[in-house]
Amino acid sequence: MSTPVLDVRGLAYGYPDGHQALFGVDLHVHRGERVALLGPNGAGKTTLVLHLNGILTAGAGSVAVSGLPVEKQHLQEVRRRVGIVFQDPDDQLFMGTVRQDVAFGPANLGVRGADLDRRVMAALEQVGMAEHVDRPPHHLSFGQRRRVAVATVLAMEPEVLVLDEPSSNLDPASRRELADILRSLDVTVLMVTHDLPYALELCPRSVVLSGGTVVADGSTYDVLTDDALMRAHRLELPFGFDPRSVRPGLGTGVAPDRAAPPRTDAAGGLVASPGTHTNPGDLT
Amino acid sequence: MGAAHGHRLHHHGHSAVHRAPAHLKILALVGFVLLVVATPREWYVAFPAYLAVVVGVVLTARVPLLWIVRRMVVEVPFLVFAALVPFVAHGPRTEVLGLSVSEPGLVAAWGLAVKATLGVMASLTLAATTEPVDVLRGLRRLHVPSLMVEIMSFMLRYLDVVTADLGRMLTAMRSRGCDPRSPRHWPALARSLGALFIRSYERGERVHLAMLSRGYTGSLPTGADQ
Ligand SMILES: Nc1ncnc2c1ncn2[C@@H]1O[C@H](COP(=O)(O)OP(=O)(O)O)[C@@H](O)[C@H]1O
Ligand SMILES: [Mg+2]
Numbered sequence: 001m002s003t004p005v006l007d008v009r010g011l012a013y014g015y016p017d018g019h020q021a022l023f024g025v026d027l028h029v030h031r032g033e034r035v036a037l038l039g040p041n042g043a044g045k046t047t048l049v050l051h052l053n054g055i056l057t058a059g060a061g062s063v064a065v066s067g068l069p070v071e072k073q074h075l076q077e078v079r080r081r082v083g084i085v086f087q088d089p090d091d092q093l094f095m096g097t098v099r100q101d102v103a104f105g106p107a108n109l110g111v112r113g114a115d116l117d118r119r120v121m122a123a124l125e126q127v128g129m130a131e132h133v134d135r136p137p138h139h140l141s142f143g144q145r146r147r148v149a150v151a152t153v154l155a156m157e158p159e160v161l162v163l164d165e166p167s168s169n170l171d172p173a174s175r176r177e178l179a180d181i182l183r184s185l186d187v188t189v190l191m192v193t194h195d196l197p198y199a200l201e202l203c204p205r206s207v208v209l210s211g212g213t214v215v216a217d218g219s220t221y222d223v224l225t226d227d228a229l230m231r232a233h234r235l236e237l238p239f240g241f242d243p244r245s246v247r248p249g250l251g252t253g254v255a256p257d258r259a260a261p262p263r264t265d266a267a268g269g270l271v272a273s274p275g276t277h278t279n280p281g282d283l284t
Numbered sequence: 285m286g287a288a289h290g291h292r293l294h295h296h297g298h299s300a301v302h303r304a305p306a307h308l309k310i311l312a313l314v315g316f317v318l319l320v321v322a323t324p325r326e327w328y329v330a331f332p333a334y335l336a337v338v339v340g341v342v343l344t345a346r347v348p349l350l351w352i353v354r355r356m357v358v359e360v361p362f363l364v365f366a367a368l369v370p371f372v373a374h375g376p377r378t379e380v381l382g383l384s385v386s387e388p389g390l391v392a393a394w395g396l397a398v399k400a401t402l403g404v405m406a407s408l409t410l411a412a413t414t415e416p417v418d419v420l421r422g423l424r425r426l427h428v429p430s431l432m433v434e435i436m437s438f439m440l441r442y443l444d445v446v447t448a449d450l451g452r453m454l455t456a457m458r459s460r461g462c463d464p465r466s467p468r469h470w471p472a473l474a475r476s477l478g479a480l481f482i483r484s485y486e487r488g489e490r491v492h493l494a495m496l497s498r499g500y501t502g503s504l505p506t507g508a509d510q
Contacts, residue, residue: 053497076499084497090445091490094438096417108499138444156498 003067004028005160005188006052006082010061012212013047021047023212024061029160034182034189036199036220039209040234045192046087048209049162052190053082066159080109083153087164089145093137098129098148101137105156123155124148127181143174147181160188167195196224196237200246208233293355293411301345301413306422313410320402325395331402338405347412352405359404366396416440430503442491446484453480 006029014020021044029035039045050056051063054070063070065081083105086092095101102120111119124130127147132140137148146166153161166182167175175195179202182189193199199206199220206223208216210233216223223229224243230236237243301309316337323330342352370380373389380390410419420440423433453476454464464473 050493055493055496076501079497079499082497084494086490086494086497088490091487092494094441094491094495096420096437096441104495104500105498108501138441152498 002031004030004064005033005066006190007064007067008048008051008061009063011048011051011058011063012060013044013051013056014059015047021212022051022059025209025212025214027207027214027217029188029190031159031188033205034191034203036203036206037190037192037209038194038196038199038206038223038235043209043233044212045209046164049084049164049190049192052160052162053079053084076109080156081159083156083158083161085146085149085153085161085163085166087168089142089149090138092149092152093145096136097134098124098137098140098151099133101148102133102152102155105152109156119155119157123151126154126185127151128177141174143170143177146170146174146178150178150181154185154187158187160190161185162190162192164192165194166191167193167198196235197241200224200243208235210234293408294415295345295347295351295412297346297413299345299413301341301409304413306414306418307425308422309410309414310419310422310426313406316406317403320399320406325391325398331398334402335405338402338409342405342409342412345409345413347409352408352412355408356401356404359400362400363397366393366400369393369396438491442484442487445487446480449483450480 008027011025013022054075206220370385370389373386375386375388377384378387462469
């Protein structure tokens with residue numbers, strides 16, 4: 001098999017206050033995959049994410065990005081390859097205008113002038129925010145800010161996009177718009193989420209992290225329908241949502257067909273009212 | 285985050301004062317404030333003249349005077365302090381409204397109050413006629429160290445976020461039957477201000493992580509700031 005985009009081996013980490021958050025995590029993500037990282041609160045998901053671009057340094061084990069070990073001398077390149085979209089867009093958007101914010105990353109990489117402009121506009125077009133290029137980010141709606149946050153990372157042309165709870169706090173329409181955007185992108189995606197229907201909709205594969213170790217790794221459909229596993233790790237489907245009633249083919253390792261929007265099928269397959277299927281991510 | 289966005293001090297307009305280059309306005313403000321501060325407080329006629337200048341600029345900018353005056357409440361704690369000086373200062377005493385006050389203290393209080401008022405009015409006029417981003421751009425043109433300009437632009441950006449945080453905390457306090465204005469509840473208010481400080485500090489850390497994740501190495505890229 002080719003070199004994995006993300007290659008995490010035996011990763012362990014304890015916070016300086018002595019709290020051990022990760023106990024030997026193994027994770028491989030290959031090019032073009034969309035993988036959901038599931039797990040209860042405090043499982044260590046964010047801690048794992050912060051290792052992927054070297055914000056935190058492994059206590060034991062190793063992380064490599066497309067073969068490049070995450071070590072001090074490679075940090076700049078690693079951070080170009082791994083784009084992290086943080087949970088709160090207000091943490092990520094700190095410049096005066098959308099343009100400056102999206103330019104921040106590539107400018108740090110030394111991109112200048114027309115090249116920089118081209119990257120900024122391309123990234124904003126990918127998330128459908130091009131017309132807001134000159135507005136201050138804090139004047140945008142929450143859903144728009146989340147999309148701009150995705151653009152700030154896309155402008156760095158990363159090899160893998162890592163999203164920490166991308167659907168949290170979004171209203172159903174913004175949540176669907178973001179799903180459409182993520183599906184249209186041609187990058188590898190690792191998505192941390194509590195929103196299990198979202199995982200099923202977008203990610204053929206899911207990895208469950210619990211108590212600082214990987215306890216399951218398989219097709220999202222198999223993970224979500226394994227009741228014993230779900231119960232053991234505090235994973236709960238939203239009321240009325242049953243993956244078995246959703247069209248087979250979703251989340252079973254076959255990438256959903258973009259021409260036939262699976263979202264409609266997912267909604268149509270709901271047992272109870274579609275309203276129950278909104279925002280489990282809000283509960284965090 | 286609502287409608288109240290960072291421009292509470294800005295009064296939109298298209299007057300000559302609004303259109304003047306920001307760095308010139310900043311220089312004019314600094315010059316004016318230095319002049320006011322350097323004027324001996326006993327030159328009583330100079331101060332009305334200064335006031336006339338500021339009022340003249342405000343009128344030229346077509347900013348309502350009352351609009352400026354209302355925003356001068358920031359000065360109140362300072363004026364209270366100035367009002368105390370005549371009571372605590374030494375020197376020969378004199379009678380004002382039946383109260384015995386120190387004469388040099390009275391002059392000192394006049395000096396403090398009038399100079400502060402003129403300074404605050406002039407600064408508000410700059411703020412009213414110049415967009416915050418233009419002020420920052422002006423400072424950069426004047427070669428103010430870029431680190432300072434960066435810090436100011438972050439303050440500007442997160443002032444709203446922190447104010448909104450504070451607003452939510454106060455609402456939460458009120459909904460639990462606590463009136464933040466009543467001195468009886470000041471201990472609770474103090475605790476929530478402490479919590480706000482910690483929240484803001486943690487946000488600062490998260491923003492820094494997000495910056496590092498996008499390749500930040502210690503200075504804002506020049507390409508990103510036009
Ligand atoms: N800065 C920190 N210092 C100490 N412990 C932390 C810190 N951040 C997180 N933790 C702890 O590490 C564990 C994993 O946290 P985290 O990775 O944030 O979980 P998740 O994102 O899966 O909810 C939790 O028990 C949490 O309390
Ligand atoms: Mg987390």
